Amino acid sequence: MAQRHHDLTAASAAGPVTTGDALEGYLRAQATEFLRALRLHREAGNATSHGAPQGASHGTSHSPAHGTSHASAGGAEERDDAARALRRSARRISATLRTFRPLLDSEWSEALRPELSWLSATLALEHAHGARLERLLLALNRLSGTAPEPSAVRVPTPVTAPGTTVTTSTPSTLGTPSTLSTVATQPIPDAPDAPDAPGTPVLLPAAPPATAATRPRTAGAARGPRSATLTVGAAKAGALLDRQLTLARTRAHSTALQALGSSRFHAVADRAAVLASEVPLTPAAATTDLRPFAAAAEERLADAVAALPLVTAGSPYNAEALMYGLSADAAPHPQDAPWHHVRLLLRLHRYACEVLSGPNAPLDDVGLLTAGAALDRHRDASEAAAAAAQAARTPRIAPATAYALGVLHADQRHEVEAARYEFQRTWQKQPVTTVCPT
Incomplete structure (x- = not known):
């Protein structure tokens, strides 16, 4: 015990x-942060959509693709930051409504709290799948004998269009330059007796050097026959995890986009706008x-x-x-x-x-x-x-x-x-x- x-x-x-004055001030501040994050999210989304090269639809090759990719990446990063701010304010409003429930209008708070929880959970899925994939790939590299820096693994941005083939981005790496000699892009079958079928391109690290002098010495590296088995299986395990979690992340991204465009979310945003100016406290809250x-x-x-x-x-x-x-x-x-x-x-x-x-x-x-x-x-x-x-x-x-x-x-x-x-x-x-x- x-x-x-x-x-x-x-x-x-x-x-x-x-007293309740502090509660009112806190809720109004969080509602204001919610609305500010929503505005930033919409602006980042508009900037990303307007940053596409004009000649892309006509098949031209003279468009500034490199600058557009940087602008698109910056817009995606701003959109992710805005989504995190949305989740943060939604969590705080929902938690406050739960903790101080007797001081608020019961019908109003019980209607808003589950909607905020739904929004926070929906927006968190995409980030959770990406962070999970990065964590597992780093662990696989460490266990198989190569330990890259955490910044060396970058989870690819999911495809936004439903039904589009999920691919990984070319800059992604699963190791440091000192431990990886080449990066191969190839589909990996799930079983040795399965035919070579088209699969998701996955970036795989080259096998670590076979000599004892050049093999990385890490605390998590295995030794003996089990090390060889783990090294062989780690590449296919990483490819399998990449396919499953990238697909899940893409679906979560599409779900989040649909949620942000739904009437359900617009109702939540309208209530947050009202909350930013007026908090429905009970009459006794002012002195409680x-x-x-x-x-x-x-x-x-x-x-x-x-x-x-x-x-x-x-x-x-x-x-x-x-x-x-x-x-x-x-x-x-x-x-x-x-x-x-x-x-x-x-x-x-x-x-x-x-x-x-x-x-x-x-x-x-x-x-x-x-x-x-x-x-x-x-x-x-x-x-x-x-x-x-x-x-x-x-x-x-x-x-x-x-x-x-x-x-x-x-x-x-x-x-x-x-x-x-x-x-x-x-x-x-x-x-x-x-x-x-x-």
Whole structure:
């Protein structure tokens, strides 16, 4: 049983009173950020569409393709930043409506909160698939003996047109220049006995040098016959993951575009515009102290953390995250759900602290931020392991490919265990003080 993380009585009794005026200011500020991000997203989308070469539709070759590609890439980056800002403000508004629900008009808040959650989840899918692919490709390079820098792997931009063939961009690499001699673009069959069929072009690293003098010495590199098996299977495993996750990312991109053009999203935007000027508070909210609501969110977090197996997680290499292994069941690991729930409650607690401290006051609790970062890594590693397991269930894959995916799955489950260990150490070191100073 973990110790109570914070003194909730002191948190709700000490400090100046914060009333509904702070809640109103916070919601209006977040609604304004939502509208600003929406405007930037639309402007970036218009700039990207207008930046296409004029002669492209007529087959001319004298158009400035190089400058257009830079402009298109810059527009896509601005659009991604705007989408992240949209998700950030939508999460904060939704969490605030949940934590301080008794102080808001119930019918209005219950209608808006699920719509904001839908929007945030829809916009997050594309980024999640891209980050997952990059994480798995980096892990495959590390496990197979080459450890590129994180900036060396660039996930390709998905194709926006539905039904278009998914390809990877030419500048993408899976290794550093010192460890890769060539980059081959070729379709990879899923099984050794499968005929060579057209597939998605995938950028593959060249095999590492065979001599012991030139082979990279990394902590994660295998040795002996298993190293050769992993090196052979890693290329096909990377190609398989690239096909599956790039396709999923492209579909998520199309879904996000459809969502942003739907009447459902326009209704959310209209409500955000109203929220930026008028917050439907209850009559008693103007004189009600907000600290008990924040303390209740903190208490829910502390109770959820107390239910975690922190004693087991406090022991490194306890193999708790590996006990299920690969199986035919595609459902997520049941032991991951409580940790994901704690991550969401920790986020609710942080946002409640933002309401009490003001929208422009940064959260200076280093331990709380470190615990949140550990839970984010836990979520990322858990989902990456699930993606590797899903790829291993592909019919008729080669044994070497299945072996590489199994090693990759175990590696990511080890990352899950390491994230739990880091969270346990951070949480236990946290002093019993008020996290929401006012």
